[in-house]
Amino acid sequence: MHSLPVCISFFLIFASIGALYQSHGVPLAETLVGSLLIHAAPLQVAAVGYLADGAVFSVIILALLINFRFFLMAMVMSQYFHGIPKRNILLSMLGFSASTYTVTHSHICAENITDGKSQFHFYLGVAIPCFVITFCATLLGYISAEHLNYGSFSLF
Numbered sequence: 001m002h003s004l005p006v007c008i009s010f011f012l013i014f015a016s017i018g019a020l021y022q023s024h025g026v027p028l029a030e031t032l033v034g035s036l037l038i039h040a041a042p043l044q045v046a047a048v049g050y051l052a053d054g055a056v057f058s059v060i061i062l063a064l065l066i067n068f069r070f071f072l073m074a075m076v077m078s079q080y081f082h083g084i085p086k087r088n089i090l091l092s093m094l095g096f097s098a099s100t101y102t103v104t105h106s107h108i109c110a111e112n113i114t115d116g117k118s119q120f121h122f123y124l125g126v127a128i129p130c131f132v133i134t135f136c137a138t139l140l141g142y143i144s145a146e147h148l149n150y151g152s153f154s155l156f
Contacts, residue, residue: 002107003126006099010130011137013041018141020045024052028142035138039097039131040067073101077123080108082116092120095127 014035021031021044030051034044043066050058074093081089104123113119 002103002122003100003129006097006103006126006130007133009099010133014134014137015141015144017041017044018138018143019145020048020141021051021138022142022145024048026051028139031142032135032138035134036094036131038063038067039094039134040070042066069098070096073098077101077104080116080119081123082119084116084120089120092124092127095124095131097127097130100127100130 017035018031021034022028026048034047034051038044038047043063046066047059047062050056050062070093074096077096078089100123103126104119107113107122108119113122
């Protein structure tokens with residue numbers, strides 16, 4: 001339940017990213033790998049032009065610069081997960097985002113949860129649905145952009 005607002009916003013954001021990548025001619029496989037491994041909308045929007053031009057090295061540099069904030073947030077989160085094997089924590093960070101951090105951190109602080117296992121399970125309950133929605137929305141956005149003419153839609 002705590003992940004629902006994040007899932008809704010991720011659906012809208014990542015469907016747009018899928019459509020953006022398709023409109024720039026980035027292959028579907030690269031688009032989906034980006035959403036699965038990068039999982040950061042600002043970076044994915046910034047990187048679309050570089051990926052379309054084949055400048056992968058530039059994307060790696062962008063990823064390091066833009067996603068450094070996740071390193072700091074992950075360090076804060078990892079202190080909560082007492083007794084959880086490091087490999088499990090590392091694997092779970094694939095679903096880490098500013099939104100999953102905010103929901104998890106605020107809940108753990110507000111509820112005064114001190115058990116590392118409970119904290120980790122709460123984080124997974126937020127991160128996993130968001131991660132799945134990210135993948136599905138990216139795929140849906142990419143596929144729908146092949147069949148819909150977004151330029152024909154007018155908001156005003």
